[in-house]
Each structure stands twice: as structure tokens, then as C-alpha cells.
Amino acid sequence: MRRLTVVTLVGLASIILFAGVMLVDWLMTPSVFLEGMFVRLVAFPVALLPGIWLLHRWPVHWFIEWGVALAGLYALALSGLLIWLDSGHMAFIRTVEVNLVVIFTCALARFFPACLMAAGAMGVHLALMSTVPDPTGVMATPITLLLCATLIFTLYASYKLERDERMAFLLGLRERALDHALEQEHDRMAGLATTDALTGAANRRSFEQYLHDSTERARQQVQPLTLVMVDIDHFKKYNDHYGHQAGDECLRQVCRAMNDCLRRPLDMVARLGGEEFAVVLPEMEGADALAAAERLRRAVASLALPHARSLTSDIVSISVGLASTHGRDGLDAGSLLARADAALYAAKELGRNRVVQADALPSTPVADQGIAPSGALGAVS
Template sequence: MLDLGPIDLGPVSADSAEQIDGLLSKGFPTLRFPPELERRFQLDTAADRLRVIIITAVLVVVLFNGYLLTDALMIPDVMAQAVTLRVGLFTPVCLIGLYILIKTPSPFYREVLVLLAGVLATGITLYLLSISKDPLAGPYLVGMAMVVMFSHSVAQMRFWMAVVLDIVIALGIAVAWPYIPPAPIEVMIPLAMVLISTVTFTLFGCYSLERDERQNWLLRVRESNLMAALKTANERLDKISRADLLTQVANRRHFDEFLAKVWDRAEIDGSEVALIMVDVDHFKAYNDQYGHPAGDECLRQVAATLKRRLRRPGDLVARFGGEEFIAVLTGTSLPVALQAAERIKVAIERLRLPHVGSPTSSFVTISVGVASLRPIDRGVTQKGLLSQADQALYRAKNSGRNRVWPDPDSGGGT
């Protein structure tokens, strides 16, 4: 199946971005980019270029055969040859070439096929004029202007391909000239001026068209690259705004937003929402004993342990403030949340982080408060869930620390 859609080549490299800025600033008079950018340009514009070529290929077959009428009026003595060459040779060759062109993935070789079609049209026209004996054969050279205009303006040939075609036409006329019946100089001089003017004007048009196309492409790529960089920067800023930079878990803002979404979803499906609130025991004493850098590392290890122990996709670990962390567990009952909290407490103990300033243990420990509510129950709120978790943590700390305490209404701790 023919795919005429654009090719997404992704953002350009830093070097290419610099090259684009340089090209836009200094220009590109030779209509060529550095190799990598040139490859991207050819591939990125291949779909639009192919559409133009397909349309013009159909038109050129119709119009080139339409010149049989002109052949009948100006060189009737070679009419049979004209029909054979235009209908029997040019038409099938162009149709076969169009099929090959569509199947050709290389933009360069597609342009070569367009050039060859122009060369074939030139050769057929000059051959007919060189074998005709009609005195109007010389003035009929003006038909070459049509080949030039169609190739340059309608088919929108790439500039350097157009230059090659014009050179071929000039050489072809020079070779065929001795065989073309002579015509009055008063006719041939204006005809020559028409051909020269047509070549000059259409070449200028080819150059301007390709230059503008390339410049617009550079602008689009630069804009696309800037937008991609802006998107990346915004995503990074959003991530930073939602994450605690020290511990690399969610921050309080993200926790509040996440809990609100989880709560809304639970109100619909009737599931429970649990909170596990964690406080590092005697953390001020830890900072005083080991220094703030060590304290930061302690918090990072506690956060990493929480993330390892709470790995379900629907759960969230956040830094609640200072040495406090909080976890949201979706669809989790109190007994299950208590089991998870106990695993967290044991995992922190197994870190064996020395804490000689702690009256609770010679290693870093945590106190944990747990609460779980079902949002669809009468009278429950997010604020109430947070309050219960906070009260449970308070009870865990007042009961000797290094322990897990459930919802105060449950009546005890572990």
C-alpha cells in the first residue's frame, strides 16, 4: 500500500540544531545542507514531493500526446513517427516509470526519473524536427519552451536537476540543428529569445521555490525542536514540582493531589483507602550526632526502603515533611495495611543504620501510624483519614516508638 504520510525523524541533534541556526543566518546559496540535514530534508519532504510528481506525470502524458495536433499542423510529413514515439514509446515508458517511481524509496532517484522523463520528451521532439522536411520544423523548436516550463514550473524540478535538463536541451538543439530545415532569421532570433527567456525565468523560479521550501523546512524543524525542548523542560519542571528533591519520592503537593484522585475513585467503586504515616525516631538527635549530610542520607535510605516495600502501581510514597513520610494504599483494608506497615518497620531495622543518640535503639527505627477508611461510608472524609493516621502515629510515638499503631478506634498497636 502506498504511504504518502510524513516521516517523523524525531528531534535533531545539538550539532544539527547549530547547523540550522547557521543556515538560517548565513543562507545556503548552493541549495545544499550538511549531509545529515540534507538526508532529513529529502526524507521529510518526500511525501509531498511524490504527490506533485504523480500528478504531473499524469498531466505530462496527456499534454505530450496532445501535441500530436501541433505535429499534424507543423510537421505533417512525420506524423506516423510522431504517433509511434508519443503514444507508443513515451506514454508506456512514463507509466512504467511512474510505477517504478512510486516504488522507489530514494528521493534522489525519484528526481532522476523525473529528469529522464524530461530528457526523453526532449529527445523525441528534437528527433521529429530533425527528420522532418517541413519548413515549419525550425519554428516548431518553440515547443522546447513548453518542455522547459512544464518540467521547471509544473513538475517543480529540483534546481540542479533543472540545470542538468537545460544543458541536455541545449546540447540536443546543437546536435539536431544541422538536420532541421532552415527558417528565416527573423523567425529564429525571436524564437531563440523565447527559449533563453523561458530557461532563465523558470530556472530562477526553480531556485526560489526550492530555496523557500528549504528555508521553511528549517524553520519548521527548528520550531519543532524548540517545542520538543520546551515540552521536555516542562515535564522536568512538573516532575520536580511533584517530587521531593532530596529523597526522590513524591512531595506534599503531589500527595494531596494523588489522595484526592484516589478518594474520588474509591467513592465510585466502593474500595477502601489506607494511609501509612511514618516518622523517623529521634531524628533530631541523629542530625546532632552525625551531622546534616548523614541525616540526609538516612532520609534517602528510609524513602528508598518505603518505595521497595510498597511497589504496587496504585500506591504512592511521599515525604510529608521533615523526617515524616506517608504512603497511600489504594483498595487496602486496615489489616492488610498494618501488615505492610510492619514489613516497613522491620525493613528499616534491617538497614542497621547506627543511631547511638537514640534512647529507643542503637539503630535507626521508625514509628508508624496506620488508618483505613471507605469513602462511601457516612461521615468519612479525606481530612478525617489524615487525622486518624496522624493520631495513630502519635500513639505509636507515645507508646515507646519503633512500633506500628492502627486506627485509634481499633484499640491497640503491635
């Protein structure tokens, strides 16, 4: 708590400064020098140090602020006592010490505790004016006016300082709130820029960047990478028959089903547009990749979403094509995407609702060869 630290440091400094006034006692009022030593070295520290300890044990805001005023009042009372005990002709002049205590205390105190301090200072001053003789006969009024001016200026300074601190605190709160709102808006915009609004999956832009990064990482670390392309079979007929709202819900459920069967944090599902999806599977190839793609197909089939207009199945199904690469192959993201697309095209040509692996495709493009036997293409029904 910064305020408590400041109060503590000022309190410890006041003990040193209050003790230092013994030099004034020795020069101006030597008759009470011994009493001054006791007051400044014993009475004041013995009361103030336990008070500081209590503030740390019970750091309540109001206790700290009114504790500052009470410490100032205690210093006033001790100073007034020493002046009252002195019988020399310099005692009256020393009544201006009240001003010094007021300035020192009000520089730290909040406004309302400072008002209490000011009232106490005026009370001590008036008591001294009525009990300590003025050897000149003309100094009482100027000293009183000086104290009044001191009280006015210090109270105004205390009020202005507290008001400025409160305003700075409120402005700081507003700035932090604005920063938090801007951060949330930035996150929201970033999410809109990288996320498909309908399904919550990554969008095409995010997918392309992630695929590029994944292929670069696979090349540098000599690791496998698999790209799976997914297309919902006869989705346009589904949309035309059931309506666009049902079509949107179908897309959401298919995306959720594929997400649920992914098992690793680096796996990514993206919607590329319409009914086409892509799945990036880092550090996976061969039989493991084929099994993962088959899990995607079975997960969608397990939804059992009716599809009365499908030419393939009476429920919503997907065609899946996958292509794998290894760091040593040197394939870039574009080449890997082209191979996965070719495998997806083969899956559609073979009758849909199946998985085709690009490694099993002949070197001649499928479009030029017609429909090849399922065994030659490594299709998984």
C-alpha cells in the same frame, strides 16, 4: 515519501499531456502525424512507466531527482526528432515546443538536475536551428532569445523553490527540536512541582491531591482506602550527631526501602517534610493494611542504619500510624489524615518503633488520656 508521490503523479500527467500534443502534430505537421502517434503513445510511455516503477523499487533521493531531468531530456529528444523529421514550412515554428518541455520539467526538478535539463534543451535547440530551415529568415534569433529567457527564469525559479523548501525543512526541524525541548522542560518542571527533590518521592502538594482523589474514588466506588503516616524516630538527634549529609542519605534510604516494599502501582509514598512520610494504600483496609504498615517498619529496620543517639533503638527506626476508611464511611481526606496523625502520635507515645492502627484508638484523644496500654491501642511491635 511525499516527494516520490509528487514525482509519480507529475510523471503520469506528463504521459497524458505529451500524448495530447498529437492534436498539434495533426494541425501543424500532418506529414509526421503517424510518427508522432508512435512517439507519444508508445515510445514515451514505454520508457517513462518502467522508470517510475524503478523509482518506487529504489527510492533513493539522487535517483529520483536526476530521474526527473532524464525524463525531461528524453521528452526533448523525442520532440526534436519529430520536428527534424518534418519537411513542412511549420516545422521551424514548432521549435518553441522546447520551451514548453523546459518549463514543465524545471517546475518539478531540483536546481542541479534542472541545469542539466537546460543544457540539454539548448543543445537540442541549437541542433534544430542548424538543421531545420527558417522560412522567414528572421525567426532564429528571437526564438533563441526566447529560449534563453525561459531557461534563466525557470532555473531561477527552480533554485528559489529548492532553497525555500530546504529552509522550510530546517525551520521545521528547529521547531520540532524546540517543541521537544519545551516538552522536556515542562515535564521537568511538572516533576519539580510534584516530586520531593531529595528523595524522589511525591511531595506534600502531590500527596494532598492524590489523597483527595483517592478518597473521592473510594466514596464513589464504595472501596476501602488506607493512609499510613510514618515518622523517623529521633531524626533530629541523628542529624545533629552524623551531620546533614548523612541525614539526607538516611532519608533517601528510608524512602527507597518503603517504596521497594509496596506491591501495587496505585500505592504512593510521599515525603511531607523533614522526617515525616505518608503512604496511600488504595483498596486496602483491616488486617491487610496493618500487615502492609508492618512491612514498612520492618523494611526500614532491615537497613540497619546505626543511630547512636536514638532513645529507642541502636539503628534507625520508624513509628507508624494508619487509618482506614471505606466508601460507605463518608470520610473526607482531612478526616482520614487526622485519624492517621492521631495513630502516629499514639505510636510515638507508646515508645516509638511500632505500628498503631487508628481503629484501635479510644474515642477520647490520646493526648488527653496519657499513655494507654498497648493491647488497648492495637500496637504492633
